[in-house]
Amino acid sequence: MTDDATTTVLRRPEAAAALDPLGWRYILGIACTGVPVRSVTQAAEVAAIAGAACGDDADGHLWVDVRADRALLHLQTLALAGVTPVDVRLAAAVNAALAARGLGTSPDVGTDAPRSIQVLEIAIDALDIASIRPFWKAVLGHVDEAGASGPTDALIDARRQSPAVWFQQMDAPRPQRNRIHFDISVPQDEARHRIRAALDAGGVLVSDLEAPAFWVLADAEGNEVCVTTWQGRD
Structure with missing residues (x-):
């Protein structure tokens, strides 16, 4: 015990x-x-x-x-x-x-790595989170995370196969802006490599005001994604 x-x-x-x-x-x-x-x-x-x-x-x-x-x-x-x-x-x-078996661990970070370890989340902007959360829970087959079953809490896949879904509170409708975006959470020593690769591939930096907690990037048509780390959150 x-x-x-x-x-x-x-x-x-x-x-x-x-x-x-x-x-x-x-x-x-x-x-x-x-x-x-x-x-x-x-x-x-x-x-x-x-x-x-x-x-x-x-x-x-x-x-x-x-x-x-x-x-x-x-x-x-x-x-x-x-x-x-x-x-x-x-x-x-x-x-x-x-x-003892001649094996070792590696997070695969750096420019030469095929891809670092990472965790993908989907963020949904909503005016009334409590009203839409049950829908996403049902349609995805997701569950509440331990200790987080409130009407605005995130949802996870119990089998850890699909991305978690979390909800971002909106203050007003934004019809001209996409309201679902990805969060790519990576090791702190991988973030800048990933951002540079995305920018070199035609992306644009929307905001780095909250870095290193997250950087907001977008593709050429304005669809957004956040590259996130644990840093800057405590």
């Missing part, structure tokens, strides 16, 4: 400072990393190694996406929807177990 000190959700800077040296990254309340592999079979082995390293805590903290070229590992104290000291301890334990 863990005590209260180990099940307290870490503040963003604390979580990032603890995870970065381990080759994990803090993104939207989740500890994330990848393990390069040679096959789906090896990725499944990574999942088994990580599960064994987490022991009895695995079911309440760990989930793994298995791919042919990598296993994507995620740790979060699911009952609290955040990263706690338990998750940091589990990340270190997973690293040690992988290292």
Whole structure:
């Protein structure tokens, strides 16, 4: 049984400072990393190694996406929807177990990486969030996140396969502006690489007033996307 000190959700800077040296990254309340592999079979082995390293805590903290070229590992104290000291301890334990098998974690950040780890969200602007939230919950099959079941709270995919959806309060109708946009949440050391690539691909910078929490970009027709990090939020 863990005590209260180990099940307290870490503040963003604390979580990032603890995870970065381990080759994990803090993104939207989740500890994330990848393990390069040679096959789906090896990725499944990574999942088994990580599960064994987490022991009895695995079911309440760990989930793994298995791919042919990598296993994507995620740790979060699911009952609290955040990263706690338990998750940091589990990340270190997973690293040690992988290292014993000649494997290592990598968030794949930088200009030469195929793509960093990231988390995608969809943001919907609304005048009356409470009136539209039930529709999106039903049509997407999403659920409330732990501790966030209010009429304006975000919605998540219980199986962690689809983007979360959150709602942004509007003060007045904006018929000439798109009201659904993507949020691409990336490691803090990936953001500027991603922004530069988007601008080089024909995008425009709409606003960096809230950077490094988020930058607002748009395509050539004005459709917006935010590149976000944990920084600047605490």
